[in-house]
Amino acid sequence: MKMAQNGSSFSELIRNAVEDWIIIPGKIIARNKRGLVGLIIALGYLFVGIVGTHIIQEPQSFTCIPYEPPSILKWPPSFEHPLGCDYIGTDILAQIVYGTPIVLQIALTAGLITTIIGVLVGLTAGFKGGMVDTVLTGITQIIMTIPGLPLIIVLSTVIRTYQPWTIGALIAIRWWTGLAMSIRSQVLSIKQRDFIEAAKVLGMKTHHIILREIMPNLISYIAINFVFAAVGAIYASVGLYFLGVLPISTYNWGVMLNMAYKQAGGGASVAALHYFLAPILAIVLLQTGLILLTYALDEVFNPRIRTEVS
Amino acid sequence: MDGSSSALKGYMPVLKWFTKRLLIALITIYFAVTLSFFVVKAMPGDPVQALIQMFVSQYYMDYDSAKSLAEAAAPFIPKGSVLHQYISYLISFLHGNLGVSISYSTGTPVKDLLIQSIPWTVLVVGSALIISFAIGILIGTGMAYVHGSKIDSFLAVFFSVIRSIPEYVVALVLLIVFGFHFKWFPTRGAYSPNVTPGFNLPFIKDVLKHAALPILSWVIVHVSGWALSMRASTVTVLGEDYITYAKIRGLPSRRILVSYIGKNAILPLFTSFMLSIGFMFGGSVFIEYIFAYPGVGNLLYQAITMRDTYLMLGVFNIIIVAVVISALIADILYGVIDPRIRRGA
Amino acid sequence: MGNERILEVKNLVVHYLTARGPLPAVNDVSFSIEKGRIVGVVGESGSGKTTLALAILRQLPRLTRIYKGSVMFHGIDLVKLSEKEMNEIRWKKISYVPQAALNALNPTIKIIDHFIETGNAHGINDKKLIVEKAVEIMKMLNLEPERVLYGYPHELSGGMKQRVLIALSMIFEPELLILDEPTTALDLLTQRLILDLIKDLHRRTHMTVMFITHDIATIADIADDVIVMYAGKLMEKGDVFTVFKNPHHPYTKALMSSIPDLTGDINKMRSIPGSLPDLINPPSGCIFHPRCPYAFEKCKREEPPAVEIKPGHVVSCWLYSKQ
Numbered sequence: 001m002k003m004a005q006n007g008s009s010f011s012e013l014i015r016n017a018v019e020d021w022i023i024i025p026g027k028i029i030a031r032n033k034r035g036l037v038g039l040i041i042a043l044g045y046l047f048v049g050i051v052g053t054h055i056i057q058e059p060q061s062f063t064c065i066p067y068e069p070p071s072i073l074k075w076p077p078s079f080e081h082p083l084g085c086d087y088i089g090t091d092i093l094a095q096i097v098y099g100t101p102i103v104l105q106i107a108l109t110a111g112l113i114t115t116i117i118g119v120l121v122g123l124t125a126g127f128k129g130g131m132v133d134t135v136l137t138g139i140t141q142i143i144m145t146i147p148g149l150p151l152i153i154v155l156s157t158v159i160r161t162y163q164p165w166t167i168g169a170l171i172a173i174r175w176w177t178g179l180a181m182s183i184r185s186q187v188l189s190i191k192q193r194d195f196i197e198a199a200k201v202l203g204m205k206t207h208h209i210i211l212r213e214i215m216p217n218l219i220s221y222i223a224i225n226f227v228f229a230a231v232g233a234i235y236a237s238v239g240l241y242f243l244g245v246l247p248i249s250t251y252n253w254g255v256m257l258n259m260a261y262k263q264a265g266g267g268a269s270v271a272a273l274h275y276f277l278a279p280i281l282a283i284v285l286l287q288t289g290l291i292l293l294t295y296a297l298d299e300v301f302n303p304r305i306r307t308e309v310s
Numbered sequence: 311m312d313g314s315s316s317a318l319k320g321y322m323p324v325l326k327w328f329t330k331r332l333l334i335a336l337i338t339i340y341f342a343v344t345l346s347f348f349v350v351k352a353m354p355g356d357p358v359q360a361l362i363q364m365f366v367s368q369y370y371m372d373y374d375s376a377k378s379l380a381e382a383a384a385p386f387i388p389k390g391s392v393l394h395q396y397i398s399y400l401i402s403f404l405h406g407n408l409g410v411s412i413s414y415s416t417g418t419p420v421k422d423l424l425i426q427s428i429p430w431t432v433l434v435v436g437s438a439l440i441i442s443f444a445i446g447i448l449i450g451t452g453m454a455y456v457h458g459s460k461i462d463s464f465l466a467v468f469f470s471v472i473r474s475i476p477e478y479v480v481a482l483v484l485l486i487v488f489g490f491h492f493k494w495f496p497t498r499g500a501y502s503p504n505v506t507p508g509f510n511l512p513f514i515k516d517v518l519k520h521a522a523l524p525i526l527s528w529v530i531v532h533v534s535g536w537a538l539s540m541r542a543s544t545v546t547v548l549g550e551d552y553i554t555y556a557k558i559r560g561l562p563s564r565r566i567l568v569s570y571i572g573k574n575a576i577l578p579l580f581t582s583f584m585l586s587i588g589f590m591f592g593g594s595v596f597i598e599y600i601f602a603y604p605g606v607g608n609l610l611y612q613a614i615t616m617r618d619t620y621l622m623l624g625v626f627n628i629i630i631v632a633v634v635i636s637a638l639i640a641d642i643l644y645g646v647i648d649p650r651i652r653r654g655a
Numbered sequence: 656m657g658n659e660r661i662l663e664v665k666n667l668v669v670h671y672l673t674a675r676g677p678l679p680a681v682n683d684v685s686f687s688i689e690k691g692r693i694v695g696v697v698g699e700s701g702s703g704k705t706t707l708a709l710a711i712l713r714q715l716p717r718l719t720r721i722y723k724g725s726v727m728f729h730g731i732d733l734v735k736l737s738e739k740e741m742n743e744i745r746w747k748k749i750s751y752v753p754q755a756a757l758n759a760l761n762p763t764i765k766i767i768d769h770f771i772e773t774g775n776a777h778g779i780n781d782k783k784l785i786v787e788k789a790v791e792i793m794k795m796l797n798l799e800p801e802r803v804l805y806g807y808p809h810e811l812s813g814g815m816k817q818r819v820l821i822a823l824s825m826i827f828e829p830e831l832l833i834l835d836e837p838t839t840a841l842d843l844l845t846q847r848l849i850l851d852l853i854k855d856l857h858r859r860t861h862m863t864v865m866f867i868t869h870d871i872a873t874i875a876d877i878a879d880d881v882i883v884m885y886a887g888k889l890m891e892k893g894d895v896f897t898v899f900k901n902p903h904h905p906y907t908k909a910l911m912s913s914i915p916d917l918t919g920d921i922n923k924m925r926s927i928p929g930s931l932p933d934l935i936n937p938p939s940g941c942i943f944h945p946r947c948p949y950a951f952e953k954c955k956r957e958e959p960p961a962v963e964i965k966p967g968h969v970v971s972c973w974l975y976s977k978q
């Protein structure tokens with residue numbers, strides 16, 4: 001990446017940024033089929049999450065016609081209701097669409113916070129060493145021991161929040177530890193190499209050298225971890241809504257699963273399956289997309305492949 | 311110096327290492343238990359009020375009967391400052407006393423509830439782990455043998471996608487399809503009410519039938535992880551010089567597969583195998599809730615919905631102890647089975 | 656010397672089947688080995704030395720083909736033997752010490768088990784017999800058997816591992832021992848020790864040795880005959896005294912000028928300019944011509960034939976061809 005010189009114009013700066021962040025990654029992703037599919041899926045969800053709620057009407061109970069209580073399998077997929085309606089006559093597609101922003105917000109927050117804490121703790125422990133390292137590593141390892149999912153469940157009942165952002169932060173509490181430990185060990189291993197010693201002798205700033213040396217390796221690792229944290233957060237949050245331990249304010253995939261689960265059994269099973277399938281597919285497709293996206297991220301931040309396409 | 315003195319080292323370093331490792335384990339347990347105590351204690355609201363609310367909302371009781379039920383539990387709710395409660399909890403924890411439950415037939419010792427539910431979780435988690443590990447090892451080795459082929463790269467993507475599918479989704483699908491639709495397997499509980507628990511064939515059969523879907527749910531999700539790890543590990547081993555040399559020495563392929571590839575590729579997975587035991591304990595909430603399976607996860611779910619503080623802490627601490635102990639055992643056993651660690655490389 | 660020839664390699668061609676096409680790693684190589692001699696095979700890394708050794712042992716990787724040639728061992732063509740017949744010869748008659756000495760032993764089993772499994776693989780199931788043999792050879796190699804046998808590979812130093820490998824290759828007292836770069840991974844002192852042990856072993860057992868190395872100085876030290884290989888081709892062969900006194904082939908000369916002089920000043924050591932050609936798309940004519948200081952027009956067009964300029968001294972170079 002070229003640095004903008006004092007004399008260089010603003011437009012040149014923009015051009016470089018576009019080249020670095022849009023054109024090159026675009027070229028790389030276009031070459032990688034899995035990554036491309038992943039990106040398309042992820043963007044699709046983003047689109048639904050941002051725009052969908054403005055296009056599709058908010059789901060309301062008893063809107064599917066004809067409504068005849070409380071019979072089951074009343075509303076198979078139709079033209080007006082592509083995914084059919086649930087057992088109280090609420091359009092399923094609308095529920096999925098209105099559940100999307102929450103899931104995405106939770107995933108995004110959890111990904112961001114996981115990454116920030118993980119990178120900060122990992123870099124600090126690795127760079128400072130000594131007491132700081134011992135304490136940070138100790139804390140991280142203790143947190144790793146506490147059963148993650150149960151901890152999140154209890155914390156969510158302690159905090160009792162409706163806010164997707166807070167829920168994301170809650171979930172992140174457990175997920176940063178792995179990232180922190182692996183960043184720490186990468187810093188440690190690079191610190192030991194000879195050229196760092198040599199640079200020290202030459203009076204260079206060690207931190208600068210290490211950062212410049214490890215960042216190319218770390219960036220793709222961090223980006224992939226971000227996605228994995230998001231995948232983990234989707235898993236945990238939908239699961240918690242499914243268990244019914246998180247307070248509900250709006251439509252939500254986990255709640256849909258829970259409703260379907262409660263309706264399942266006996267003669268209702270077939271109808272339940274129909275109602276099940278929508279949230280299940282919504283989750284599975286999103287997770288699949290994100291996992292496929294990691295294949296592209298791996299290459300997007302790989303310096304060798306970057307120079308190959310540019 | 312041409313030689314190694316490590317072979318002659320006595321047992322002192324081993325003992326020292328072990329003491330240190332044990333100390334770290336105990337300290338970890340202490341801090342984790344303390345941390346979870348204060349987190350759980352931070353749950354807002356008056357416990358009796360919370361209990362009343364819970365009875366009303368969960369069991370649709372009228373307020374008065376809920377209130378009388380909750381007040382019956384009141385004597386069992388610890389009083390005093392949080393610090394005071396903490397210290398007395400620690401003391402009784404050391405004596406193996408985990409307090410009493412206020413939600414399950416009020417006043418039942420938490421320890422008894424745990425003793426009833428741990429075997430079920432161990433049954434499901436343990437069998438699932440062994441089955442998925444065994445299958446994963448086989449698939450992973452196979453993938454490594456055809457490493458780089460179309461089928462290998464397809465399976466690699468396929469498994470990494472499967473691995474990201476939540477186990478509750480798998481469990482729900484299995485429940486609906488094989489439980490409710492085909493009615494091949496029971497949908498709730500650990501055994502039917504009409505069999506007599508004990509060491510008799512009908513009971514064992516019934517238990518296995520009940521455990522089948524929970525185990526299968528875990529296996530489906532976990533096989534992929536083991537297969538991918540085994541693949542990576544085997545690919546590394548296949549490239550090692552000692553494999554080529556073993557072939558050149560004319561060793562039979564079965565010997566190479568078992569003591570060369572198998573042993574060296576599985577060893578690195580061993581630690582994560584042990585650690586999984588602890589983590590699956592913690593992750594058993596979803597599956598046990600879905601199949602109403604009376605294990606530790608279900609106990610935790612009940613404890614949380616009922617605000618049963620001591621039951622919650624009991625489950626938490628059991629899981630913490632399980633995680634720490636399985637890590638400890640992993641370290642020790644790893645030293646036994648991997649000669650490089652044993653003699654202090 | 657007119658001794659019995661125990662191995663005769665004729666026009667051997669070995670191709671690796673790679674994604675880019677066939678790679679001729681050994682290309683039309685012929686030589687013979689006389690009983691009791693130490694034959695050095697020398698050439699830069701990538702010249703096809705290991706491939707040559709593995710081809711003799713018939714232990715090439717799966718995607719390899721021997722396209723032409725024969726390997727006669729006591730008058731039997733090894734290339735034509737069935738796998739079962741080959742198993743009777745491999746390790747018992749011809750055995751091999753691998754190049755990657757430091758990582759050639761299974762880290763999870765004891766040294767003694769390496770001996771036992773090797774014995775078992777070749778039909779010897781008497782544990783005691785195998786261990787006795789192992790102890791005997793290890794003593795010859797200055798290894799303490801009690802300590803080494805019951806240890807694990809990681810507990811041994813590089814020199815000890817190399818000696819264990821040599822011992823492993825000798826449990827059947829083979830007629831021909833192929834040593835593939837037995838000193839490459841070791842420090843100078845240990846290299847010296849291993850070379851002396853090999854010489855000592857040879858003096859005592861009179862076995863025939865094919866000694867592979869990329870270091871021509873070692874050849875001068877240990878070998879009776881020398882074979883110089885480059886890019887899969889034989890460049891020059893003859894007895895060490897003749898070849899070293901009066902090297903003919905430009906590649907041999909270049910290798911020899913890369914030996915540090917007596918002062919041992921490493922900085923003066925010259926490496927040969929340029930690098931090995933791409934064997935899948937090799938240069939035309941003489942394969943050495945892109946790096947050869949003497950190359951002339953004909954070298955680019957036609958491949959030089961191997962010419963025996965003196966009995967036993969063969970050179971493949973247009974400079975010495977009468978055609």
Ligand SMILES: Nc1ncnc2c1ncn2[C@@H]1O[C@H](COP(=O)(O)OP(=O)(O)O)[C@@H](O)[C@H]1O
Pocket residue numbers: 671672673678680698699700701702703704705706707716934
């Ligand atoms: N398994 C293999 N597959 C493809 N090419 C190989 C393989 N092993 C060696 N080669 C190639 O064959 C040539 C000769 O290799 P090798 O016999 O190992 O040479 P040396 O032992 O002289 O270093 C090299 O160009 C090498 O890249």
Ligand code: SF4
Pocket residue numbers: 904905906941942943944947948949950951954959971972973974
């Ligand atoms: S044939 Fe020509 S190019 Fe080849 S070695 Fe001889 S002089 Fe050099």
Ligand SMILES: [Mg+2]
Pocket residue numbers: 701704705706754835836
């Ligand atoms: Mg070699």
